[in-house]
Amino acid sequence: MPNSNVANTQRFVTAPTTVVSAKPVVLSAPDRGEDLQVRVSAPATGGDLPIIVFSHGFGWSMNGYAPLADFWAAHGFVVLQPTHLDSRTLGLPADDPRTPRIWRFRVEDLKRVLDELDVLEASVPGLRGRLDRGRVAVAGHSWGAQTASTLLGARVLDSGGVPGEDMSDPRVKAGVLLALPGRGDDLTPLAAESLPFMNPSFDDMATPALIVAGDHDRSALSTRGPDWFTDPYFLSPGSKSLLTLFGAEHALGGVPGYEVAETTDESPERVALVQQLTWAYLRSALYPEDTSWRAARSALEEDPQPLGKLQSK
Template identity: 45%
Template sequence: MSFILDHLDEIEATVPGLAGRLDRERVAVAGHSLGGHTAAMLLGTGTTDPADGSPVRLPDARIKAGVIIGAPGLADEQVNQAMLERYPVMGHTDFSTMTTPALVVAGDRDFNPMFSDRLSYRWDAYTAAPAPKTLLMLHDAEHLFGGISGYDAAETSDENPARVAVLRAMIWAYLRSQLYPTDPAWDRAVAAFDSGSVESK
């Protein structure tokens, strides 16, 4: 994403109809699962290069807010060791440096012992990060939150189009109010939300 931001002028000049429509002061990032890990790194999360032990931090100050959906959490005593052998970088996640505002989305049924024996693993990006952060918990949601993960592929175990629509609306409202601070979209969305819980710090 940083590469894309570095080349926005070129992109704007190349894509028909895009000229004059980009707001470089209001940039957000969103990602799901390992994409959520990528988003978290752009928001300030640190890790360690397993090859040489050097610290890795890739925050991009141009990104003003983010959404982290079902991302991997911290490697504690309950993490799956086979997963760490496959993805060694997951053993060094440090959310304490993620200072950019973010919405962390979790499902209260997003449990996968292939990653961790701890249900709260998927919302460590909220509990282990500094403020300002918001946790959006969706009741009965598993890892794909009721959605379909790819074209012509029904890979979700909890298909629920209504939940997907709610999640989309909540994410839009959060980003709208983060990027336009006087916009009441988020407060209104939270007031109407009845599919889980919201907490902030």
């Protein structure tokens, strides 16, 4: 029998529709050393479609995260998934001269996707003219969440603790950040030495966002426990919500894909909850009159044995 937590939240989600998808859509990127490949997924019908640009975790590609991308597209969003340079499908060697700047290339990938909406829109038959370019969100998992967070206002601190370049993007109105790493001063010595870009400041991450963390997510990069992944919620200003998933590890039950080897906490019910709550959050964040998020929060709060808990500020 399905967990009542999931059953309750299903009440506010719209019925799924047929999805059309195109890949790879290739965007010219001469300064990147490799053209940018993107997957475009969209509902087969409907107009004024809001947009989600999704950044994958380390090693993944536009082909991953089907549990999220397919769900969002089937419920009214156009989902754009670029393949970053760290993808295993590209096979960049560790000594590639671009490696130290891959984190910046990732951010530029997301911005390039937004710059090239005309090209992406034309790649899917029948999609032209159906995008609502005023309703754009970013989302990401793990390293992808850090990438997405920079468009929301997070900044990388230098070795002296001074915030680096502001790479926020005014086109982005909301975000979903899944398993987003926390403060850089809690990195292990090896991580601090080899991954200096993992030293974020959330002081200026003011764009509304839902942060999703697992209470069993223990990173080898951090000296802290699962609470490290809640830093983005507690240390950022503005309208934020935190979904803490009980029993969830870094894959949050399996959001990268179905039956993938690195999912050590596989839970279809947990993934279903993430699908529904992220959808509801983005619907309400992009459409202030929409009540989906309010209904979802009430459903979760009413459940006596929830899969997770919500906090908002």
